[in-house]
Amino acid sequence: MTFEVPAHDGKPPSRIRQKNEQAILKAAEDEFARYGFKGASMNAIALGAGLPKANLHYYFRNKLGLYIAVLSNIIELWDSTFNALTAEDDPAQALTQYIHAKMEFSRRQPQASRVFAMEIISGGACLTEYFTQDYIAWFQGRAAVFQAWIDAGKMDPVDPVHLIFLLWGSTQHYADFSTQICRVSGRTHLTKQDMQVASDNLTRIILKGCGLTPTA
Amino acid sequence: MTFEVPAHDGKPPSRIRQKNEQAILKAAEDEFARYGFKGASMNAIALGAGLPKANLHYYFRNKLGLYIAVLSNIIELWDSTFNALTAEDDPAQALTQYIHAKMEFSRRQPQASRVFAMEIISGGACLTEYFTQDYIAWFQGRAAVFQAWIDAGKMDPVDPVHLIFLLWGSTQHYADFSTQICRVSGRTHLTKQDMQVASDNLTRIILKGCGLTPTA
């Protein structure tokens, strides 16, 4: 899961370096979320970070290196949340928490979700080394948690793999498609309260749909 | 819902014109689905359509005009499917059919779904004239169908608006994120059978989650 590409190695990062790298990564996230890898402009990222364009190439080898760095940050965040689920958990409680965590992520870091979405929609060429055999094994291990719940009679025998896609698709939709959601519901942005209502509805339907009783 | 931008007006379209326009629209759909509006290249579209680059500007005013034409085709297709739902329908049967129709759309026209997804993720600037007051009214009318089912005691009192987002997000996920779905499940592409299994699982969970009994 680690394919960070540091521009320079060995030396301990100075305070200036850390601050500038963070500013660049933030500006890059916004630009890549809006235009994807190919459509993004290094010049626009430099402007957003408040630095001359040449400095980007000092901190990151090139456009692709910067893009990979942004993607890595996102993916680590996602995987750690999903790893919290275990076969020993109560499925109703665990799924409620997971849906809530994913929705919180969609609320707080929508740009990160969008960069990932754009990359996948574009064919995911930059993630070929991420989707390794190790990743497939990891995913199957995650699906096995759901299967364990089913085998223990704790939930309906739904297809675990498709349940995962349902969880991912429905929660990320609130980050990736928030523009559409706002327009049709006459909002300028999704508030914390809007997201709470959305999260509750989603939890209610999915839990009941899997034969689970909501937790108090 | 109609903002087609013909490059030339009045005259009846010749056979050559129709054929070339179709070839351009198809190539444009592929290019825009992969790179979004800004990242797409008119040169690549021309290559894909088997025409010199200058001919694109003969048939379409400019890059934006071509993009709008592609987007229009997509949106008309989506809306007509959603319009099929009425308050008089049996909700279980209607939702089953709608999910199936949306999944069929994700299977047969994934590129169209991706162009729309990219546009929304990018902020939907090109769709501002699409999301009018008329559209909001239309969307509320659609949500009212679900509310009618609820008021008639035919289904659980879920939030109709969020149910719609769930239906859209979960079905479009199979078009937009098919790359990721294929990678984690070790497939090269999603077969008709894969999509049938996905559709059945989705229908099962959502129907039960809304307090509906699957139709025979």
Add this chain to the structure above:
DNA sequence: GTCTATAGACAGATAGAC
């Protein structure tokens, strides 16, 4: 209607002074 040639803007990347 078709296609070659090209204009003019902007892309990513780098050299080299400070």
Add this chain to the structure above:
DNA sequence: GTCTATCTGTCTATAGAC
């Protein structure tokens, strides 16, 4: 570490011959 100036290639769009 920072920043100006610039190189090279690609972008959209168009002019004008056929």
